[in-house]
Amino acid sequence: MIRKSPVCIAAVLIVSFISLTSAESPLKTNLPEPGQCGNVIKNRIKGDNVTKLDEYPWMALIEYAKEDGNSTGHRCSGNLINNRYVLTVAHCINGIPKTWKPYRVRLGEWDTTTDPDCDRDTQNNSEVCADPHVDVTIEKVTVHEKYNSSLKSQPNNIALIRLSRNVDYTDFIRPICLPLKDTLKQSTFDGNKMEVSGWRQLGRKTSSNIKLKAEVPVVPLSECQSVYSKHNVDLGTSHICSGNDFCRSESGGPLMGLDSLNKDQLYYYIAGLFSIAPSSCELEGWPNVYTKVSDYVDWIEQNIEA
Template sequence: MRLSNRGKSTQFSTLQWPFFFAFVAALFSTATAQARCNNPNRKIGYCVSIYECPSLIEVVRRYDLAPRDREFLQKSQCTNGYGQSPYVCCTPDKGFTSSNDGSNPMPVTSTTTTRRPSIVKPPSPSNGKGNVLPVPPACGPNSLDNKIYNGKDTPLDQYPWMVLLEYTQKNGKPILNCGGSLINQRYVLTAGHCVVGAIETEVGPLSTIHLGEYDISTEIDCIQEDCNKEVVKLGYEQVIPHPQYQPNNNNRHHDIALIRMAEDVTYTDFIRPVCLPMASSRQAINVGELLTVAGWGRTLLARQSNVKQELAVPVVDHDECARKFSSRNVNLITSQLCAGGEFSKDSCDGDSGGPLMRQSDRNRWYLEGVVSFGNRCGLEGWPAVYTRVADYVDWIEQTLRP
């Protein structure tokens, strides 16, 4: 039985398994309403899509949503509204007030965006913050949709730090193969095997970083009437694998790398950095704890999912995992983290370099692992192996430059 390197079709590549979802119930119940409604302040408004209510969209997009704000949003819900759900009773109000004067809502405007072709740009000067790692609330935001409801589809702005890496094949055609995570305006964190080694000879050289992607099969990504902004495609200045990473070693120790992009990224609702487990904020990772892995999950031969997907995977005891992989002549070290091991639920080919994440009690997302490799995909009792990010924060900080 051969090991599977999750980012390329090599002697380690194997069959791919899809993600299985675990969805949660809605955060709140809704109140019966018609086209006209009363908001929590008893002001008369119209029942419309949250995306067409400028006053409440402004509330939703706040970095730190206070409990009182969340309560106002929940109590603003209505049914039988116009446009895409969730529906809210729209007025100029942005929170609870003592007023009840029955004022009319703000004019409703559409926020749908049309995507234009992206252009790969040459290197440009940095804003001087390339060596700065963001901390909450400037990183790891929750999805805008998750503040209102939990639906059956991954929201367009879910995990806005996730990137896709594009390579140029020998025939000159582009191919998307690995993932990564945006960690600040200039750098992406990915797996070492996504930038050096067999991927260069068997797939092709890295060419472009895609940011803000959701559905790779469409030019414009929309859920009903809500569309995200255009995908940003950037070149890169430098790839920096960890100095101790050995591309030809099956142990995959230190399988982590930085990519310095050709220019600074402008943050949007769909492009934003993830938080790193800094020494001042990191927490122990406990056996059995559920972490979240996300990606597009595909191989070079078949695309299993065009849409960004997520999966909760349990952390596995390191010693137990090490014994398991030793039977395949793979020696794991403590800077490698094991998670998963459930049948058909796994990260897989095409997910390499992508994030293994934890959500904090303040609803901020932290990057705990980078998808590295596994023994095939989705095999019962065989967890996937991730590079433990906390063990490399010092190297990351020392390597970043303005």
């Protein structure tokens, strides 16, 4: 948190609710390929802020436990990238109270108040239900070795969570693709429209127990830096910024882009991990800041165990 400024680092967890492979880039690890990851649902409704039951099935909630064993609830988000690993931000591991520890990950969640989750199919006028959510304990966490939680800009704000077991893929639990293609690694994404999702807040001071979504524009880094530098936050090329239409999302939540596997099939890749945001939803012109995942693909591959 920056004293006396309208900026907050998303590492302030206790105040938040859940605060290709490609010929261009051969895989060195067991990461899924497009077609196996980043699935785009067919009945997706653009412009609707409420997700479908099976939309963004890679999104995860991270639960923490106190020293006495009691749960603190879900305070961060993550993103399933294969059947054993969840990608999140480092401050969800190193920026938590000393008496907390990451305990387990929830997958297949949609409505945090129900299990199983059900929704109304308006076309058929019937109720459709998802599988029960799945809670998996955490075996190991790996934080980027150059992450420094004391820096306001939160560089290298990225971490891997290894689950205690492999998870089975279903319609409601599937991984998102990493930006492995050279064209994605080299892109600034300036001017692109991307998508964000989470359970925190949408727009102006509204909240929901149901997973929400929004489309946001990517803001050029120079424009973003000109805003944050006024409050001594020095952003770099390992950051990516977006409009703050989706207000105060969970730490570690995804900034998602769409790419094409072929002319008939799109897939989602994870472009960013939510890291820094304005401290108030009322502030105009303050972008949200994400860790730029394409800068850390090599680090991810090097730190994933078979």
